Amino acid sequence: MDFTALSETVIKGNMDGAVQETQKALDAGSDPQQILDQGLIAAMDVVGEKFSQGTMFVPQMLRSAKTMQACVALLKPQFQAGTVSSKGKIVMGTVKGDLHDIGKNLVAMMLEGAGFTIVDLGVDVAPEAFVKAVADESPQILGMSALLSTTMPSMKATIEALKQAGHRDKVKVMIGGAPVTSQFAKEIGADRYAPDAGSAVSEVKGMMAAG
Amino acid sequence: MIIVGEKINTSRKAIAEAVGKKDAAAVQAVARAQADAGAQYIDVNAGTFLEQEKVLLPWLVETVQEAVDAPLCLDSPNPEALKEAMAVHKGRPLINSISLEKDRYDALLPVVAENPCQVVALCMAQAAMPTTADERIAVGAELIEKLTSAGMALEDIFVDPLVQPVSVDVRMGPAVLAAIAGIGERFPGVGTICGLSNISFGLPARRLINRHFLGLALSHGLSAAICDPTDAEFMSALAAVNMLLGRDEYCVEFIDAYEKGLFSKHA
Numbered sequence: 007m008d009f010t011a012l013s014e015t016v017i018k019g020n021m022d023g024a025v026q027e028t029q030k031a032l033d034a035g036s037d038p039q040q041i042l043d044q045g046l047i048a049a050m051d052v053v054g055e056k057f058s059q060g061t062m063f064v065p066q067m068l069r070s071a072k073t074m075q076a077c078v079a080l081l082k083p084q085f086q087a088g089t090v091s092s093k094g095k096i097v098m099g100t101v102k103g104d105l106h107d108i109g110k111n112l113v114a115m116m117l118e119g120a121g122f123t124i125v126d127l128g129v130d131v132a133p134e135a136f137v138k139a140v141a142d143e144s145p146q147i148l149g150m151s152a153l154l155s156t157t158m159p160s161m162k163a164t165i166e167a168l169k170q171a172g173h174r175d176k177v178k179v180m181i182g183g184a185p186v187t188s189q190f191a192k193e194i195g196a197d198r199y200a201p202d203a204g205s206a207v208s209e210v211k212g213m214m215a216a217g
Numbered sequence: 218m219i220i221v222g223e224k225i226n227t228s229r230k231a232i233a234e235a236v237g238k239k240d241a242a243a244v245q246a247v248a249r250a251q252a253d254a255g256a257q258y259i260d261v262n263a264g265t266f267l268e269q270e271k272v273l274l275p276w277l278v279e280t281v282q283e284a285v286d287a288p289l290c291l292d293s294p295n296p297e298a299l300k301e302a303m304a305v306h307k308g309r310p311l312i313n314s315i316s317l318e319k320d321r322y323d324a325l326l327p328v329v330a331e332n333p334c335q336v337v338a339l340c341m342a343q344a345a346m347p348t349t350a351d352e353r354i355a356v357g358a359e360l361i362e363k364l365t366s367a368g369m370a371l372e373d374i375f376v377d378p379l380v381q382p383v384s385v386d387v388r389m390g391p392a393v394l395a396a397i398a399g400i401g402e403r404f405p406g407v408g409t410i411c412g413l414s415n416i417s418f419g420l421p422a423r424r425l426i427n428r429h430f431l432g433l434a435l436s437h438g439l440s441a442a443i444c445d446p447t448d449a450e451f452m453s454a455l456a457a458v459n460m461l462l463g464r465d466e467y468c469v470e471f472i473d474a475y476e477k478g479l480f481s482k483h484a
Contacts, residue, residue, distance in 0.1 A: 064384035064419025103320070105346050108385050108418075129345070155228070155264030156294055185228055185265055 007036045009045035012077075016049035017056075019069030021076050028077040038084040039091060043121070046074045050119030051207075057116075058204030064112065067203070071115045092123040094214050097139045097177075098149040099127030101160035106153035109183055109203075113149065116203040117210060133160065133167035140173045147210055150196075152183040161186075162194040178213045182206060218455065219258065219441035221290045221311070222251030223412070225277065226262040236263055236273055244277065245284035252285045254446035258311055259285060261302075262292035271298040278302045278310075290337075290443070296324045309333050313443075314377060315364070316341040317356050326367060335373040337410055338364060340396070346379065348386075350395035353378045357400045361407055375408035375441055376400050383426075384419030390430070394437045401438035410441040428454040436462060453480045 012031060015024035031041050053070045056062035082090075096117055100110045107129050114124045125143050127135060140148055148168075152158045161181050168174040180198040181191050191199035198213060200206035224247050227233040235243035248259050259281055263273040270293060278289055290311040291302050303310060314337035315325040329336045338360035340353040347353045357376040364374055378396035381389040393416070397409045413434065417426035428451055431442065435458050446452060453474065460471040474480065 063421060064382070068385065103318075105318070105341065105344075107346070108382065112385075154294075155267065159267060 007031060007034065007040070009041065009048070012041070012045035013049035013052070016046055016070055016073050016077070017052050019066060019073050021069075021073045024073045024077050025080060028080050032080070032084060038081045042078070042081060042090070046077055047119065047121045050074055050116065054116050054120065054204040054207045056204075058202060058208070067112070067116070071119050074119050091121075093121040094147065094210075095123045095125065095143060095145040096147045096149055096210065097125045097127065097136070097143055097145040098151070099131035099136060099139075100129040100151045100153070101157050101164065102130055102132045103160060104152050104154050104157035105129045106151070106183070109153065110149075110151040112203040113151070113182065113200070113206045116207050117149075120207045120211070122210065133164040136164045137167050137171045137173060140168065140177050141171070145177060147178045147180060147213060149180045149182070149206070151181070152186060155185045158183075158185060158190065161196065165195050180206065180209055180213070218435060218439065218459070219408075219410075220256045220446050220455075221258040221260050221410070221441060221443040222248075222254075222256030222446050223260050223443045224251055224445060224447070225260060225281065226292065227265040227273075228262070233265060236266070236277065239276065241280045241283070244280050248281040248285045251446050252287055255452060256287070256446045258288050258290045260290040260292050260313070260443060263298070264293060264295075270295055271301050274298040274302040275305045278306050282307050294321050294325065296328050299325070299328050303328070303332050303334065309335060309373075311335045311337065311375070313337040314339040315360065317343055317360060319343050322363075326363075329364070330367040330369065335375065336364065336369065337375045337377050339377045340379045346381070348381075348388075348392065350392045350399060353392065353396035354399040354403065357396070358403065361400075361404055371404060371406040372408070375410040376404075377410050377412075380411045380413065380415040382418035382420075383416055390416065390433075394433055397434060397439050398437040408440040409438060410443065411439065412443040414444070424448065424450065427451065431455060432458040435459070449479055450481070 012027035015027055053067055057067050098114050100107055114126050118124050127139055150161050178197040180200055181196045182200045188199040198209045200209045225232055227236050251259055261277040263270045266273050288308045288310055290313050291299055292313045293299055312329050312334050316339040340347055340356040342356045361374055378393050380393050383390045400409055413427050413430055416430045417423035431454055456471045456474040459465045460468050465471055
């Protein structure tokens, strides 16, 4: 089955149209996993690319993500428990002392749209809390955000805490936020740096592919 | 309106390079350009240098004040860096900023209360960022009450209502505007200040949005803005808005700006 029409409604953020297309695909007997992968996630890939290229903007990205969520809600009952394939698990949060959540939320939303499972620890997350979540959730990737130059050192402290707890080798670390640079990521021993939500998705895919 | 020139900030690449090399001439050129364009305060921020901030912020203060006879806006939440910078600052600096986040408040209160200065009171509470106007006003009011109890004059406090991008939530525009008006009504004499450009994050044509937001913010009573005074289109908008709000007797400043060639030929 061809999911182009569904993808286009998601890219446009046309919620009613996308829900209709999803229902149509279900009625036609399409596999829900295929609808998710080839219709919805494929659409969000395009959105992420366009956002990174500067041809789509934050409100459009939000609208597409909300549209996808409405379609996923329709698909969910069609999956038997445990049969939805997740592309991987990512623990995320804004570091200690920092309450900024807009950038972190955009990244989480786009990663979710790309088919990853997100465990969002929220804002002002202490190194110990990141370490505990890595231990409890066994994610492939840990994402940290900082919007203040004063809270950036907390990223380093978290990486140190992961090492001390013996978890550093079990998880890849990606960081981002306005004052953060790829240079800083190297200095503190993070695996990746992502400047925006679109590139966060491609960095995560790169890490997952590398294993 | 008070203009705080925002350009000497090490999150900008050219400034980071100049500060890293202690290139005084480069920093001073940016300071002079902003003062010449109408900045009453020059913001200095060395936050990206982390541990070196306590050395570099005072260096910036001395370097900028060598070139420009203006008070500075010391842009840091780090009490050590602020103390060092205040010790070498001529006149009264504007400290940017204190907030209700407990650690930051406790660390900065003695710094601002014990030294002659003005202070930006950022509407950020302990637990989360404010979303509505009422939440912003409540945090602002608590900060004003605490700072005045600690001996600061109302006139030396500038409340920053915390501008958040409309791209994420279109209610952020009206929330900030209502907070500016609300704080002004409740505390006559207190200033309001904000960095305008955050409003346009995530959108195209950001400078256009920023200019219009400036007009709206001024009409709601904003008394100071952290902005780029060398942006001629921004300053043109400011001149027009000031005049339209009745703050430019005989339209002198507006016409002056026109005659100096500030406006583009399409204006």
